[in-house]
Amino acid sequence: MISYITSVATIGAITAILCLGVNVSWGWVGQLDLAYYAYVAVGAYSASVLELPRNIPQPGLNYSYILGLHWPFLLGVAGAAVVGGIVSAIVGTIALRRVRSDYIAIITAVTALMAAAFLGQSPYLFGGQIGTYGIPLPFQSSLNLGTQGYNFFFLGLMLVFLALTYAVLQLLFKSPFGRSLRAVREGDVAASAFGRNLFSVRLRAYIVGGTVGAFGGALFVNYISAWNPSSWNIFEVVLILSGVVVGGRANSIGVIIGSVLVLSIIPEVTRLISVFGGSAADGPAVAALLAALLIIVILRFRPAGLVPERKLTSSEPQAPSAAAANANASLSTRVGA
């Protein structure tokens, strides 16, 4: 039972990170990045080929992968994030030049489908249909914990990474950079008239999203120890998007809540479907169905999401001139004028 909960919690933490990443493009800038899950896959594949040892070709087996640098965990994850950033930079440069938001959505969706076909097909890049496997569990060799203990450790590690991601993204959100993103979202004509280079702003946000996505993918593959084309498809984007839409666009706490709700609770609950006489194999389909319906319902009745966006407020109780006047007044009384 406990290992079930830790497993769900671990995956939940990673999916929360993924949702935070999608939120950068969607919530902060208002651009729909349908290629997001491709970056997750890129991160997973990159971490694999960075952390695995060199491939030893087996005779008769059409299987190989590139690199194989046998890097340690942290380096592998960092490297994967960088690769995600680079790939998203390339895609973003192509996709974001056009201002039409519907074209952006189409190009990114198409890119994702392409990536799916390309990354998964070639047996030389990332192992083709078999994918990558055997990624060593992080730190296991040095820590040498039992299964239970290791699971707790890994969960703790993921929670640390989640907190780190949240903190960094909050820093960005509250900064002038984050404000520029939101201004571009709210009115790009005015944002441009006040000095924002629209393409540059959109691209930078897109790259941040791609980097976080790849980071999440790298963490994922280190947990599952394997990754192949059947573990991902474009529909995953919908699930992740639903976490953001349901939870609260542009609000990081809301996104985490939404992620937990849609991507942890719903799939787990649908596992119980066999109790209700349904076929167990239908579990994922029912989960997807519920998640998608939830998106529609939320957008109909509570479009801002469960936890709405926060705005910057000033807590100064008085206007500056009134404050100055009061200060003068108290000064004069003290001096006894």
Place this chain on the structure above:
Amino acid sequence: MHQILLALGFGLVTAAIVALSTVALSLQFSVTRTINFAHGELMTVGAYAGYVVARAHGNVVFQGLAAMGVGALLAWLLNRSLFRTFRRLGVSVLILLILTIAGSQVIQAALQIAFGATTVNYPRGAGASHQVGPFEWTSTDIFTMLVALGVLIALHFMIQRSKFGKAQRAVADDILLARTTGIRAERIIDITWILDGAIAGLAGMLLVFQVGSFNPTVGFTFLLVIFAAAVVGGIGQMYGAMIGALIIGVVMEVGAIYVSPDYKQSVAFIVLVLVLFIRPQGIIPARGEATVL
């Protein structure tokens, strides 16, 4: 050379199917100005409808009609439950996109629960191969192309000559103006969706009739090719859609000679990207951006 001609022949068959689906998409876009990411599902349900009938009757006409009927029904439902509801709320373009994606998910999941996620085989007879000029086509190929051509010609006459066609063109041009002349735009939109669903459903059935095996994701993965054809031809332009489909279909098949057939879709993708860079409005300039009416 012979290879290229062969590929050209296949390209025409592909183009026929793509043309049907793309024309349906363009028709719907021209009137609603929304990009329907659930369009692929109209094809998928058509495919499954044909499949269900095919298991009972070998008559392709019944199968086709079933595909069209179910596709039309689903399209109408999509409009009523999703598009109309949220249009009235005045949501933004991107929210509508997300909604159509969610809708696509719901349909796919439902199909998966009903039919299973594994691939099924469409029951059809082996087609005899015929030599028509420089091209080599099976009976299936010829049947597909003839049906597509027939539907497109019928559509052409409907749009150009019939009262509905005139009204449809008016709404596509300027919906506010059309309303002021007494055209009931909501009804036109309804009928356009029904047409869209019927044609797309038929395209889906023809597609799986051609490829033989399919699963609930078949329409969605085909969407890439449809979008490419629509953008190349000019989104919202019916005749542009036909031209775009022709180009994409032929380029895909001819391109498959030089790259592995698995990368056929990549070819379509490259064409799409090129067009977006060189002539983003398409061959026949696209009608306006996606907005919410």
Place this chain on the structure above:
Amino acid sequence: METRIETRREPDITTAKGRDTILEVRDLVKHYGGVKAVDGCSFNVPRGKLIGLIGPNGAGKSTVVETLSGIVRPDAGKIVFDGAEIQGLPPHKIFRTGMARCFQLARVWPLLSVLENMLVAAPTEGRDTIRAALFSRRRLAVVEKQQRQQALETLERYGLFRLRNDYAFTLSGGQKRLLEFARIAMARPKLALLDEPMAGVNPVLQVQIEEGIGTFLASGMTVLLIEHNLGFIERMCDEVIVMVQGRVAAIGNMTDLRNNSVVQEAYLGGGAYA
């Protein structure tokens, strides 16, 4: 100020020499299909003054504004702003040369608070980068504090202080207009381009807008004002440029222009706007 009455030729630009010109527009041309929206327009704007730009509808004023602010590229002609050629530059680069504008339909950022609207308008000077957000937090915090103070003071001056935490979309039309002015004040541009700020505005608000423009001028800003409210133009502007059919028809002060036959004719029977 001498009134130059034009029939066919443009006003002689050389007389601009000798006065400190901040903006010079030379032979600006912009066609839309077959329509010549701007057809050889030239004028100059002296530094620190309030210059009005008037003309009947269709005269090309909006197109001139769009060309100046970079939304539209001119087909021909030059725009020299503070010594540098800016024609064809995109809007964000033009802002950075020191020109800020307001819009006919007030464009505030709806889901940002009024305070945030102000902070976005403040010049960023390279602080809105990811690197700065992560590694220069202390410096950012210092600047942010200053800007908040400045923003709150400015909001108070425009009577918007009590709305500072509200989403900008909750503001009334007039309040949004004032917010646009406050934003320009935050941006501290060299030249403020005001596009029909009085459109549909009630008299109380008009007074506030006048005061706002006065504050701009007092701080050394140049103001180019496009308006239909001729009474206001007459009261406040140092010099007025009249555009007709894509060209400058006359330049001078309002009283003299009233008696100008070309201007009268352009405004359909003269006296209609008196």
